[in-house]
Amino acid sequence: xxxxxxxxxxxxxxxxxxxxxxxxxxxxxxxxxxxxxxxxxxxxxxxxxxxxxxxxxxxxxxxxxxxxxxxxxxxxxxxxxxxxxxxxxxxxxxxxxxxxxxxxxxxxxxxxxxxxxxxxxxxxxxxxxxxxxxxxxxxxxxxxxxxxxxxxxxxxxxxxxxxxxxxxxxxxxxxxxxxxxxxxxxxxxxxxxxxxxxxxxxxxxxxxxxxxxxxxxxxxxxxxxxx
Numbered sequence: 328x329x330x331x332x333x334x335x336x337x338x339x340x341x342x343x344x345x346x347x348x349x350x351x352x353x354x355x356x357x358x359x360x361x362x363x364x365x366x367x368x369x370x371x372x373x374x375x376x377x378x379x380x381x382x383x384x385x386x387x388x389x390x391x392x393x394x395x396x397x398x399x400x401x402x403x404x405x406x407x408x409x410x411x412x413x414x415x416x417x418x419x420x421x422x423x424x425x426x427x428x429x430x431x432x433x434x435x436x437x438x439x440x441x442x443x444x445x446x447x448x449x450x451x452x453x454x455x456x457x458x459x460x461x462x463x464x465x466x467x468x469x470x471x472x473x474x475x476x477x478x479x480x481x482x483x484x485x486x487x488x489x490x491x492x493x494x495x496x497x498x499x500x501x502x503x504x505x506x507x508x509x510x511x512x513x514x515x516x517x518x519x520x521x522x523x524x525x526x527x528x529x530x531x532x533x534x535x536x537x538x539x540x541x542x543x544x545x546x547x548x549x550x551x552x553x554x
Contacts, residue, residue, distance in 0.1 A: 337543055338467040341460055345419050347403040355397035362392045376412055384408045418461040422452055425459050439485050440475040451476055451552055460551040465543045467491045468551060476552035481545060492549050
């Protein structure tokens with residue numbers, strides 16, 4: 328997958344107002360499971376959560392099943408709701424807010440806006456114009472903004488507005504060779520869904536090129552510094 332404008336894989340999209348969209352793609356045995364029952368279960372689970380919390384904090388945007396693959400897109404009111412409902416740790420806010428929550432920035436970062444180089448957090452931590460997304464998951468994260476710095480462990484790909492997180496540290500020399508891809512020039516791939524479609528109520532998936540991903544668990548925290 329090239330560029331940040333696709334949703335053919337597990338992904339998290341951080342909107343400008345800090346709302347969160349998640350797209351989950353899983354194997355689905357249509358012989359063993361009933362699609363209608365699964366849809367009802369998802370509706371009931373979301374409804375029960377919203378009723379318990381007294382507000383519409385979670386909304387199902389799209390649910391499709393085809394050819395043994397299920398694709399679900401859900402919107403969450405904020406990162407806290409995403410973390411509680413989805414079960415994946417996520418923080419979105421200012422650097423100062425992250426530090427107040429106990430997150431440390433004492434780790435290697437890569438500057439990825441312009442010439443790629445390894446830096447420390449001293450380069451940006453005192454600049455209150457930056458936002459930070461911190462996630463513990465092997466997934467693709469897209470932000471509405473421009474990414475300037477990322478932590479250097481478990482990064483498989485990075486562009487101006489997206490990061491692909493995968494198991495395993497950088498290969499030797501990868502920082503020096505990392506290519507920054509301008510998401511505005513991203514190639515649309517068969518089987519992908521654009522950001523515009525991702526945000527729409529009537530999103531349709533082309534399942535032809537989708538591969539069911541591996542599990543998203545990791546112990547590594549990925550920090551994404553952006554504006």
